[in-house]
Amino acid sequence: MTLRKKTLLKVIILGDSGVGKTSLMQQFVNNKFLHQYKATIGADFLTKEITVDNKVVTLQIWDTAGQERFQSLGVAFYRGADCCVLCYDVTNEKSLNNLTSWKDEFLVQSNVANPQDFPFIIIGNKIDIEESRKIPSLSKKLNNITNQGFGGLNYPVFETSAKDSINVEAAFEVIAKMALQQEELNEVNGGDVSDDYNDAINIHLEGNGSGCAC
């Protein structure tokens, strides 16, 4: 496929308050980690140009607020998304358990036509924190969630540290690939980058799960 125009990929980052969504995005986009970001209100927007499969794409990343009260805002930000990143904090079990509801909420509000095949990716952040504070038997719990909450779908999983810049780049590379696939799919289906998702076409993303650190 020849590059006719700038490819814009829209990525949404979701997850509980305080799991490190802003830090992940800042680490990826600006290669920096600050100890104190203010709580995100509504959603923040950042962009980064990267090369995926020899193609230059621009990631438009929406870093959303984690508090539940802001969820009704989703419609304004989720529409037209090409990939959704679900974040949790490896030291906070509740944030892990909430992944399912974040995913469901996203599918409801973004109104994507192919919910079964929409590309999600899971990121467990804060692996730099001492082992003792981490969720006990994390991988088992994570498996339970993907099996039950996510209907057995295998979404790529990354464990990252935004603070120490571990796995962040790798995760976003996969995010970009998945988003690009989704975008090209829309292109084929809808003829242009509209929000018009027509028939669902099965794509399988299992091959991308190489970054799983579990």
Place this chain on the structure above:
Amino acid sequence: MGKKKQEMAQVYSNSNNEFIFGENGGRGKHLSSFLKNLSLTGSSASKSPSSSTKPDDYQEANSNIYGSLAWGAPKGTGGMPRGVSNSGSIISSSLKRTPTQRSVSLGTPSAHRSPTREEYTKTPGSSSRRRSQSNSRYADLDDDWDAGLDEVSVVPKQPENRNFPMLDSLYPDLTLPSASSSTSNLESPKKESMDFEDYQAKLEINKLNQLNSKYSKFRKVLTTDSSINLQDLRKLAWNGIPPELRALTWQILLGYLPTNKSRQRSTLKRKRQEYMEGIEAVANIDFEDDAPSNTSSTSIGTNREKQLYHQINIDVKRTHPTIKLYSFPEVQLSLRKILYLWAVRHPASGYVQGINDLCTPFFQIFLGHYLWQLQRKASIQKQGNEAEEDLFIQGLMDDTDTAEQALLQDPRLGDYTIDTFNPKLISSRVLSLIEADTYWCLSRLLENITDNYIHEQPGILRQVGDLKNLISRIDIELLNHFDHEGIEFIQFAFRWMNCLLMREVSINLITRMWDTYLSETPLGFNNFHVYVCAAFLVKFSSELKHMDFQEILLFLQNPPTQSWTEKDVELMLSEAFIWQSLYKNASAHLRN
């Protein structure tokens, strides 16, 4: 109409905008004549053969609008209808504001006083009291005045000097002579020719104007009567409150402190007591616990309570991360208590992210006020100055407080500011009083915007919609550009509403904005704020129109306000005021 509006904007930005900050806060007379003259603007411009882009037209329109207002406008602007002026002409031309000459008159001897304010002369004991206060020295009120009271010495003794109108010292060039013409004895000098005596008198008046000050005006309103005149206070405060009097004035404007001064002490005592009892009632939360995760086990509340506390806890840690004051554990503890109590007392909304930002102006202004009280008190002990205790918020000082006594002896006390002060130095007693005041003032503020934080945040959605409608009236090209680029207002304006622009403008300027918000009736945090947001957005209009989707969002996420001063904010507030005046009673019109 569109043409007229454009002219107005031009006129407005070309000329001295200060009229809006005049004595009447740009309201009342100023506004009505302003609006009245808007129609003149339209007609005069349309008669002119050339189009409205000709600068002369602006000047003409300018004179139509400002003609009866702006005495001190530069002569070069032309078209200034000097003939209309009555007594104002005596003082108009030479009244150039020279900031360095301005000085403070804390104790205004009777001859200084404006004859129009009869209430200030009628209390017999007041003049002697004032004279005694003129000994007190006041420093650092405003960057452009000199606090040396030696300069007060020039007092015109001749009785005829009382006949001259006292001008607004802040904006002497803007005061309407008619404002003082209600008093009959002012009429005599008007329209008389300028002889030497007049010239002398003019110089005297000039000096008097400079001697008068914002501070002493506030002082008068706050201390003269047993009951504070809220109208007068609002008029003054709309244009900005002197930092030292901000805490007291805010508490009165919010209705937390009663205007009846005899009731203030007891009200504060009761309210503070109520707050302490409220905190005790949520005893199942350990406010000392600031462990980062909700897995911490010390709190024994329900899951819901734990979750609430967790949210507040993590947000307090990241409140104003760049301001040192908020990094102290003592301050964070206070904020946790305030926010938690507010949330459990308001279950319909509960705590919503952003409310943490909203309580900080109160907290730091009230803490700063306590510091000021200490500094005043220390300076009497040293120099025998008057402490001005009638301007103190009651109940903060306590002679038995050892931390307070230590601070009073601290040689560096005079240098402490809110940015350098270590809150560890004050007692937990004082901290909890400041907490209580902050809690109640925050509650008062949020009462005005409850819809912003309940489920689905309908208040914010309405405000964002109103903002868009407003922009469609003010700057349709910008709106069209946004539409073309696929920008939705909710994408950037949500935060503007949720945090009242606290993420976009530095906290020092936010406190200045709140002076005005608190002087609006109803309080400006709801509707007036939308007009402020419109003024804020339109400020960047020309830049935004050349940007694409990404650039616009990135720009609005981090708007270049770092170098802003109070002047920028005041300009924005005055623009907001004009738009509110034009559109607030025309919502049908606004909504197409």
